[in-house]
Amino acid sequence: MAPRPLSPQEIQDALTELPGWTSTGDRIERTYTFAGHLAAAAIVTEIARVQESLNHHADLTLSYDKLKVSVNTHSVGGKVTELDTELAHRIEQIAVEHRVA
Numbered sequence: 001m002a003p004r005p006l007s008p009q010e011i012q013d014a015l016t017e018l019p020g021w022t023s024t025g026d027r028i029e030r031t032y033t034f035a036g037h038l039a040a041a042a043i044v045t046e047i048a049r050v051q052e053s054l055n056h057h058a059d060l061t062l063s064y065d066k067l068k069v070s071v072n073t074h075s076v077g078g079k080v081t082e083l084d085t086e087l088a089h090r091i092e093q094i095a096v097e098h099r100v101a
C-alpha cells in the first residue's frame, strides 16, 4: 500500500520521539556531529545498509565532522510519511551505537 503523507500535527507528534530531528514541512532532518571526519564517514555505510534493507533512502551530506540526514518520500511527491520516521528511528539506533552526541 502506498504511504500516506503525514499531517503537520502527525509530523510534530512523531518528532517528539526523535530528539534532535526537525521538520522543514516537506522533510525531516538531523545533523550529527562526530569526533572527526573518519568517524563521520564511518556511519554512512551503516546507514546505507539500513536504507537498502528498507528500500528507503535519505539524502546524506557529509562534511568535515558532520553528517546531515534529510529525508522525505519521493513516491508521494516529496512529503513526510511513516517511511521517513521509521528510517529516522533506525538511523538514531545506529547513532547511539556510534555514541553520537
Ligand SMILES: C[C@H](O)[C@H](O)[C@H]1CNC2=NC(N)=NC(=O)C2=N1
Pocket (backbone or CB within 6 Å): 055, 056, 057, 058, 071, 072, 073, 074, 075, 076
Ligand atoms: C523503486 C524504489 O522502490 C523507489 O525508488 C524507492 C527507493 N527509495 C526511496 N527513498 C525515498 N526517500 N523515497 C522513495 O519514494 C523511495 N522509493
